[in-house]
Amino acid sequence: MEDARQEVPPDTAEAIYDTLWAASEVPTRAPEGIERVMLAEDKLYVVLAVVLIIWFGLIFLLLRTDRRLDNLERELEDRIPEDASYE
Amino acid sequence: MTTLAKRIVQGGPAGVNVRRYRIIRNIVLVAVTAIAIGGFLIDVPRIQILEHTARNLYFHVPMWFTLMAAVTFSAYHSIRFLQTGNLVRDVRAREAALVGIVFGILGLLTGMVWARFTWYQGTNIWWNFDPKQTMAAVQLLIYGAYFVLRSAIEEPQKRGRIAAVYNLFALVTVPFLLFILPRQAPSLHPGADGNPAFSDFTAPEMRWVLYPAFIAFIGLFWVLYTQRVRFSLIKLRLHGDSE
Structure with missing residues (x-):
């Protein structure tokens, strides 16, 4: 997590959050059950x-x-x- | 219980038929729930700028149709008050206008939010005096003045008469302020100044939600309005005046 933060060029708040999320690689598994419904359509x-x-x-x-x-x-x-x- | 007392609270001249109210209320609550579900679940075409906000059509536009239905309804009861002098009619005219204004305010606010992220995307503008929005705001002020006028008169019959006459004049302004004037001016709102009107760009499948939504939200107005009428009639019966 700490490494990911350092790689981010500190342009905007959005860039930081965006890269953090991307770097932590969520979701770790394919959605199943209720998530398959609720996560559809953005x-x-x-x-x-x-x-x-x-x-x-x-x-x-x-x-x-x-x-x-x-x-x-x-x-x-x-x-x-x-x-x-x-x- | 005497018949007259019963008439005021329930049936009788312009009273509330509670049994009928309950039936319609239950239908309306189910209908509005169905509109919310349909509004989200039925797929909409993704149009440039609009994207998913096209779904606002189901909620924003019925607010204004409900306002128009409400003030027309209110004016009808104003006419009936002028004919009969029955204060129940005055109560109905007032409550219809009040609940109608609430829907109008919701229409204006939802329009502002919608415009902010479509018309004014990237500009940080929430209010730019677009003719449609400005005229709609003026319309709400005209109905706001109806209540200011009411609050200035003590005697119920006199208050009812003067307010009823004002209410009829207010209704006459509605088509001009909500339709005619904004369409003469360069407005970003659909239907104005050469912009495509509703019928040109609305996907046919959206009508399956939109048209029932008009009925459902006018029904919701009726439920809220009737609830307030019941409350005001109790007050009228206790105090001889409902304000």
């Missing part, structure tokens, strides 16, 4: 996984809010049987 599917995690989190929040609204509406029906004038 790792595009990793982004899909991230987007879906966020989206499912938002769905969870939305459904919880709905449940609270259900309860609130029910409570309101019980407590205020007469119409509060709104028009």
